[in-house]
Amino acid sequence: MRTSQTFSISFFIRKKKKQPELALLYARVTVNSKSLEISLKRTLPVNRWNQSAGKILGNSAESYQINKKLDETKALLYKAYDSLLKEDQVITAHLIKDRFLGTDQQHYTLLYLLSYHDQKMSDVLKYGTMENYRTTENYLKEYLKKQHRTSDIYLKQIDYQFTIGFESYLRSLSSLQNNGVMKHMERFKKLMRLAEHLDWIEKNPTVRFKLRFEQVDMVYLSKPELEKIKSAEFEKDVLRINRNIFVFACYTGLAYADVKALNKNHLQFGIDGKKWIYTRRSKTNTAVRIPLLEEAEEILNCYKDHPKIDGTEKLLPVYSNQKTNQYLKEIADEVKIRKKLSFHTARHTFATTVTLANGVPIETVSKLLGHHKISTTQIYARVIDSKISSDIDNLRAKLND
The missing domain is CATH 1.10.443.10 (Intergrase catalytic core)
Structure with a gap:
């Protein structure tokens, strides 16, 4: 049974030593009387900070942006706390900070996904199907190298633009016709769906991509x-x-x-x-x-x-x-x-x-x-x-x- 715990968020400022009229903005996360500070990387005038209200005074654009940042930070910290509760974690201020900053999660790459698929599916899919996937994987690696000047990419960096860029790259290859391109895109969509099911990405960037196969004349004997x-x-x-x-x-x-x-x-x-x-x-x-x-x-x-x-x-x-x-x-x-x-x-x-x-x-x-x-x-x-x-x-x- 989970023991009761206290959780609170507050904001405060710390004056700059060489510029005492300016201050740096911080958030303080407290769990069961143990606190941890998070720098929000914002500078503001000391005389406009209202500590009891936990916000900056005034109606200027700068005041609006800073107060908006404070509201967003509080919402994200509560979201981090709620997600840890759902996961039945033993919650600490350190854990909330890590979840807020995203440093508690492993960020998987495209090459890691390809390797994982190759390892897990080699005994599930037919030999010919696996060979087709490996061809798609090779095209993805070529696309990364030639179009993105890199050998790997984080899955969270793959977006719809990356998806349609991969299609354009495939279409530039003289060895592939439309249906061949669509087969590789179909396999890429399945790979990204696997990453989504594994919770390695929050949103599948290939969902909106529609496969467009052309009807091929069927060869049969009269x-x-x-x-x-x-x-x-x-x-x-x-x-x-x-x-x-x-x-x-x-x-x-x-x-x-x-x-x-x-x-x-x-x-x-x-x-x-x-x-x-x-x-x-x-x-x-x-x-x-x-x-x-x-x-x-x-x-x-x-x-x-x-x-x-x-x-x-x-x-x-x-x-x-x-x-x-x-x-x-x-x-x-x-x-x-x-x-x-x-x-x-x-x-x-x-x-x-x-x-x-x-x-x-x-x-x-x-x-x-x-x-x-x-x-x-x-x-x-x-x-x-x-x-x-x-x-x-x-x-x-x-x-x-």
Whole structure:
């Protein structure tokens, strides 16, 4: 139980030795009869000081400013006292003075925040996500060095001007387009939100900054293009392997990391007695259950004894992401498809050409893709002209009837 205590604030002056007509202004903080003085760094005429009132006399601008300073100081000292009470601190005059001056609090820097995030989140976030954060961190360090001529900055010094300055710096880099800039700004906002949650800053300077992503054309294969890739003959074995794994993803909707991670334990019999893939999305850790279509199952059967995965639990001989995308570009060139193919094109193709265009309800597609919100899946629905045409034909038929 807290013992009762006394707390008071008073103001007084102390004459200057060499100029006795002038005096320095002080505040006195007293807790349980123990006092401490705080210099307010103001000089005033001795003959205008009223000690009993604790203020300077007169209506001049100088008198107004000094009395305003006294009122503000008293308010801040009471605020320091109240905050220490809430923290259940053992209050002393020294502690109130330190809180008033801000010397009792550690001031964290941007580099300390970056180091803290790197240390605490490396086991929480995915490897690729952490690499993206480290790229953002490097840009922040370059920005500090080139635009602010310093290697570090206190978090409390970061304001909205710093935020929009960082955006301008990113936009000056030829290697970044708008959405790339916005991704780095998004990560910077998350870093500053972390600092706010840790109470390292009182106010988040990035709150007012609005992210402005531009809509990017989604690359997916039409039905003829998918059939063209499926039926193509390749001399190189490595192209055949990567084509088949890509087609497997077109019929399962799995992202690269999830296909690479597939093992025999992920194959199970579903509610219909047929084979399903039970796994979790690497990106979001969301559970997904995907009925295995015939096209996908045939590809799995082709590689169950492949030397690259023989003796392991793996289902497919997946190459590195970089190599896979490199081979996919070569495949696109050989079959003369003028689209920038990447492994993620397969996921888009599954959502559009394989499922939505064939009448699979969007709610089902959303579940198969492991989306948390159906609005994410609706992006795919907007790009399928053939589905729109089919739906309108059905509408015409009903109206004619």
